[in-house]
Amino acid sequence: MLDNPYHNKTLQWLAYAAVFLLIGIVPLLTDDDFLLNQLATYGVYGLLAVSISLCWGSGGILNLGQGIAFGLGAYGMAMTMQMQSQAPGTIPPFMANNALETLPIFWEPFWNTGLGIALALLVPTLFYLIFGGLMFVARVSGPFFAIMTLAILSALATVFVALQPYTNGVNGISPPTGLVIAGTKIDPYSSTAYWLVFALLLICTFTAKLLTQSRFGLVVRALKDDPERVRFLGYNVAVYETLVYALSGLMAAAAGASFAVLTQYVSPAQFEVGFSISAVIWAAIGGRGSLLWAMLGAFTVQGAQSYAGDAFLNTWILILGFSFILVVRFLPGGFAGLAELLLGRLASLRGGRREEFGQAPAKGAAK
């Protein structure tokens, strides 16, 4: 076969399986609390990058405000954990300091752990459905949509800071104990927490992968290349765009909720522009066109941040900035584009014939 193995579906699934197997066995190899917790956090970032890749790489919708769903999900989970640590009938200490006497009505559902977690996931998804629906029906797209997500993000940050009695403002919520599910406390430094995040990442990535290969995914990918043509073919473009956007929102919310479990903290910093753009950077460096590579991009950048960040104290941001510029300039497909190119070359060498598709898809991904 002379086709580029990068595009071979069986090989793609094998690659996914291999990577996840590798990630999955880590807790068997080490019992370093810190490492497990750190890798689990990377997993959360990886999930966020997958969610970006789903709506940007597949659907062509660049979303600079993925922190909206991430932050809302994290708040939902932190509120659940906070209420778990409360004796019945009491209110969180910060509320008492802000002159509240009773629990605000929208906090009530969080007494119930199941309901709280459901809200952590559903509220952001619903928000994405409504906001996305409004925007896509009005045919807002491309850079305009990206800027609009920035506006919503900034508005949310302002609200969460301003509603201090209900959210503890800038200081955020730090539940004093970890999440308890079915009577068991999930120690954020344990292999349990690690495997929970791993399972979530696995389910989300494989679902997204299946989805992109489905009929639905085909239409979505066609949107990226030419929405007008898809519209002329009789598809309701707005519905497809809204659905893929909301689905990526659900994944980001799940990532946010896991983040709150792992770090036991959430604050309006999650709504900062810089954080949402970092998520886009992970996906772009890994390769927006590939879910797996986007995830690996998050691992790489965050790993480098943790370990090289202190070694190159003052130059680290310079290195990050420059590498990002170089990737955008020379490798618009990210690592994925590079892998695609190399595998294509390899295949054509083996076949003794010039592979012509080697570079073409990378350009497509550059859109």
Next chain:
Amino acid sequence: MSWTRRTFLKNSSLAAGALAAPAVWLPTARESWGATLSEGEPIKIGLLFSLTGGLAVPEEDSTLVMQYAIDEINTAGGIAGHPIEPVIVDAKSDFSVYTEKARELILRDKVISIFGCYTSASRKAILPTIMDRDNLLFYPTCYEGAECTQNTVCTGPLANQHSRDLIPFMVENFGKRVFFVGSDYVWPKESNKNAKIWLENAGGELLGEEYVPLGSSEFGPVLAKIRAAKPDFIFSTVVGASDIAFHRQFKQEGFSADDMPIASLTTGEIETKAMGAENGAGHFLSAPYFQGLENETNQKFVEKFLSSPYGKNGVTHYNMEETYTSAYVFKNALEKVIAERGIEEVTPTAIRNACAGIKVGADISPEGEIWVDENNFNTWLVPKIGQCQADGSFKIVKQADAHVEPDPYSIYPDVGTCTAEGLLAPDGTLRTDVI
């Protein structure tokens, strides 16, 4: 002296993974995570401040002054003969990095205590980890209180100490009518709640209370409201870059410090330098420390610090001094633990308990003698009021007669009182780890 900057290899996760790999296939029972010390080993502490990003402005100085204090302690023979070895990390002004680094310091480097944080948000971000693993945080700056954990020692003034003398002083000297301006977050609002109590006691009148978003540089609407209200003085809890913008626009809008001085809780020597001395001159600051304090210890401290490599920014600031004294609170408490129990028995919890009532004498502490409260582990100190001069330095105009007691729940008597064991509610229930 012997402080280590992290290196890539030393902390490589790959290396750690490879070392652990042959040993375990099943997750083993967790050993005790309590950090300990042993004979002949240096005392490891973590310095968790931001060296890059927006928070680096105050926090880089905190790291430098900690390094200075550690050098000083080590040169004088260390703590009971053991040198201190700081592990310096960069929190990058990012709360999730604060959490990550706090975990790394506790779980991997096994530091005995962490010195760190400037904002309350970063403190709240790392406290769950510190409480979970029974470590100890020295929080060396002012904050709002209303927190009662068993893992923090604070050497800065609480809201109840900070403005206690400032408000009556201003009312007495400038008039009863005051306008409150603050950055829109927790500390200013809590400080203002305290200030209102002092204001009422002093017979003052609050004309308005305005908050601007953190980092905002537009004070037009606020100054217009102030112009309309015509207060005798302004009480400001505006912080950081906004504080600079506020003072500059105050002058640009034609207000003058002579007619309507600003009484601030954060506008110190660094801020007046950044805003230009002419914009700071005439305004007031309440703080336990000023660079211009005229006592022998301080003069020596300023001279020695500024001529050391750590004094490159050319200023000593209340925040830096509070950080400096925290190193000596740690030293004195640790010496006590070692003397009582031996070095093998030292744990973060033991150090914390030993901090109760620990004094740092006037021969060491540039602000004068201070001691840690036995119940809530905040610091008894003497708030001072300084007025900014034309050259940007501060002249002390008033100093409290005695040390002021820290009380994190002074304005929330219904919530309870903070004791060493936890927050004691009026109905007798005790709650630990209240954040």
Next chain:
Amino acid sequence: MANALILGISIASIFLVAAIGLTIIYGTAGVINMAHGEFIMLGAYATYAMQTYFGLPYFLCIPCAFVIVGAIGFVIEKLLIQYLYHRPLDTLLATWGVSLVLIQGTRLTFGSDPKYIQMPGFLSSNIELGGVSLAAFRIFVILAALALIALVWFVFYKTDFGIKVRAVTQNREMAAAFGINSKQVYSFTFAFGAGLAGVAGALFGVLNIVLPTMGTGYVVQAFLIVVTGGGALMGSAIASIATGEMQSIFAMLLNDSFARFLIFILIVVFLRFRPQGLISAGGSRR
């Protein structure tokens, strides 16, 4: 209320000064320049450096900031942006990288402590006219905003360069057929926009604090103005006045945080119904 309206004009002028360079870069070249805030920051540092190291008076520092930041913009365009014109979303990502580099580069050069720019004394006074009062410096910024509008208008409509820019914006191929070097036109447009951001920095450095991170707050706000305005100069001006007045009035009636929130939401609602913005810059930009 009269005070609020006048103050609104002042806030609008600040918004417009912050957004005008971005309007040029985005409206003409279609580049989503996330490093715009850092160009503003560089303008402030250029002013600081000129004043401190060369002792230039403040008013002379302003054109210097224009030239210095314009030159930096020119280099960045030549090295990076010119390869990305057909990929507008990628300009957004690449310029974010540029902003990281500029922030850290500035920190390494000047240190992370805040810098101070001195302002001529006569600008720090307050002018009162019939119950309405405004700081002299605010009047100066309003005049500067008007001057910048006039300058941009003049450059775009009265010079050879402007004709070329407009030709390239409307139809790149056709313009090329007439012998216009579109590459060069884009380079100079980008440099011009960067220079205008530099002027903004020279002005804001006096109102505010000079720090490597000072620019990050401006970029989202400036973008919302440019997108609301539609990428045209007049659009940005109208959008600035609308948001400035709203900011001032809401802040007077309620508070600053709420004013900001309301403006963000109103902009989203507005763009929902008019995605092309107030006045579309037109042309076949992409």
